[in-house]
Amino acid sequence: MVTVFGLGFVGLTTALGFAHLGYKVYGIDVDHQRRETLQNGKLPFLEPQMEDELKHHLNKNFIITEDIEQAVSDSEYIFYCVGTPYGKEGSADLTYLFSAIDTTIAAIKDERYRILITKSTIPPSTTAEKIYPYVQGKGQVAQHIGIANNPEFLREGHCWDDFIHADRIVLGCNDTVSEKMLKKLYEPMGIPIYCVSYTTSEFIKYLSNTLLATMISYSNEMSHIADTIGGIDVADAFHILHMDKRWNHCDMTSYVYPGCGYGGYCLPKDTCALFAQSVAKGFEPPILKHVIETNQNRAKIVAEKIIQGQHRDDVIGILGLSFKPGSDDVRDSAAYKVIKELQNLGYNKIVAFDPAAMQEFRRAYPDINIQYLSSAEEVYNCSNIVAMITAWDSFLELAATKMEKTIDCRYALSRSI
Ligand SMILES: NC(=O)c1ccc[n+]([C@@H]2O[C@H](COP(=O)([O-])OP(=O)(O)OC[C@H]3O[C@@H](n4cnc5c(N)ncnc54)[C@H](O)[C@@H]3O)[C@@H](O)[C@H]2O)c1
Numbered sequence: 001m002v003t004v005f006g007l008g009f010v011g012l013t014t015a016l017g018f019a020h021l022g023y024k025v026y027g028i029d030v031d032h033q034r035r036e037t038l039q040n041g042k043l044p045f046l047e048p049q050m051e052d053e054l055k056h057h058l059n060k061n062f063i064i065t066e067d068i069e070q071a072v073s074d075s076e077y078i079f080y081c082v083g084t085p086y087g088k089e090g091s092a093d094l095t096y097l098f099s100a101i102d103t104t105i106a107a108i109k110d111e112r113y114r115i116l117i118t119k120s121t122i123p124p125s126t127t128a129e130k131i132y133p134y135v136q137g138k139g140q141v142a143q144h145i146g147i148a149n150n151p152e153f154l155r156e157g158h159c160w161d162d163f164i165h166a167d168r169i170v171l172g173c174n175d176t177v178s179e180k181m182l183k184k185l186y187e188p189m190g191i192p193i194y195c196v197s198y199t200t201s202e203f204i205k206y207l208s209n210t211l212l213a214t215m216i217s218y219s220n221e222m223s224h225i226a227d228t229i230g231g232i233d234v235a236d237a238f239h240i241l242h243m244d245k246r247w248n249h250c251d252m253t254s255y256v257y258p259g260c261g262y263g264g265y266c267l268p269k270d271t272c273a274l275f276a277q278s279v280a281k282g283f284e285p286p287i288l289k290h291v292i293e294t295n296q297n298r299a300k301i302v303a304e305k306i307i308q309g310q311h312r313d314d315v316i317g318i319l320g321l322s323f324k325p326g327s328d329d330v331r332d333s334a335a336y337k338v339i340k341e342l343q344n345l346g347y348n349k350i351v352a353f354d355p356a357a358m359q360e361f362r363r364a365y366p367d368i369n370i371q372y373l374s375s376a377e378e379v380y381n382c383s384n385i386v387a388m389i390t391a392w393d394s395f396l397e398l399a400a401t402k403m404e405k406t407i408d409c410r411y412a413l414s415r416s417i
Helices: 009-020 032-039 050-057 068-074 095-107 126-136 139-144 159-164 176-189 198-229 234-242 267-280 286-307 334-344 358-364 376-382 393-401
Strands: 002-005 025-028 062-064 077-080 114-118 145-149 169-173 193-196 316-319 350-353 385-388 406-408
Touching: 002 009, 002 068, 002 095, 009 025, 009 050, 009 062, 009 159, 025 068, 032 062, 050 159, 068 095, 077 095, 077 176, 095 114, 095 126, 114 126, 114 176, 126 145, 126 198, 139 145, 145 176, 145 198, 169 176, 169 198, 176 193, 193 198, 198 234, 198 267, 198 286, 267 286, 286 334, 286 385, 316 334, 316 376, 334 350, 334 358, 350 358, 350 376, 376 393, 385 393
Parallel strands: 002 025, 002 077, 025 062, 077 114, 114 145, 169 193, 316 350, 316 385, 385 406
Antiparallel strands: 145 169
């Protein structure tokens, strides 16, 4: 059996994924409301296909429980999928992870071999320097515990598909028993498995996320250069770049494209965490430093573009509040940063609409005082100028008919190619 701590995007997907493979899975989450929502067969976030999987496996292969002792007692595999948010000076906050590890160890009452597997994103060297010694320090019980790192590469909005059809499974192990057991667990998926050291495994996850962040900051800087020089059609330029056969038909092109800066739960915090970890180890990485700075400055550049030719009394419409289309996740969303910048510049008459994320945005950012409207049409009717911050498909048709009133902050409309 498998136990999963943390039933967010990663944990719920992992739990349901293993349930789908036929394993019995316990799901544990400290958030009472989240447990209740899931227990009612509902998702606490927008994620295609997952609600069907939840309904299918709930109370059969997937059991949401508060009885941690029972879950741990029955399980050989304990996965940690808890949050690792911003900590001090951009480093990763490992509080939730260690709390879940403590809870697990306190619940172990026998000598059965178990593996504690971190799926949460943790900075390179955390397992070797913090988790492994910490568990070893727990005495007798540590003799029957294996430790592993198993980063997750899924994208929000595609969680299920990315888990079930993952490109590769990365396992960071330092003992053959754990490695063998984990390979056995994942084998039915038929996905290539790569076993590496703890630190290599952790590093691979950051390699991936910081490369994506770098491509986005690079693209944003390029679009700023283009705007500064003038006479350049940014959307056309990037689309023609993508026609290069080294890029063509490659999903990465969406990251090599300008917009409002990278947001969401992962890229901002993970880029900061790797930067902080490298600085702590004695090297200040100049490229990552500028990637972060470029991203931090992006909202201001976007806000200044929106207000060009406007007066402070004008109403500014915002289309899109989630960090990307198809998601209701507003963590580190560009919309928040752009609205903040607009307000700092003295533009306080702001109206907004998002097809999925309005409730979440209002809850997450109570400091933001804007008027929430019920459709994109209403935003156009009430505003002097409308900024498309998140390019939901449902905005595109309407926005394309109102180009003169639209600031296309995602370069989603203006391409002629
Ligand atoms: N969201 C993504 O796209 C994504 C992709 C890959 C990796 N990751 C990484 O995976 C981890 C989880 O991300 P997420 O987006 O699923 O987070 P999330 O915020 O959606 O979910 C985390 C869950 O953990 C729960 N939790 C916290 N402490 C707990 C504890 N002690 N015991 C049980 N549950 C606890 C929270 O209540 C919450 O429901 C992070 O490290 C993140 O960086 C996220």
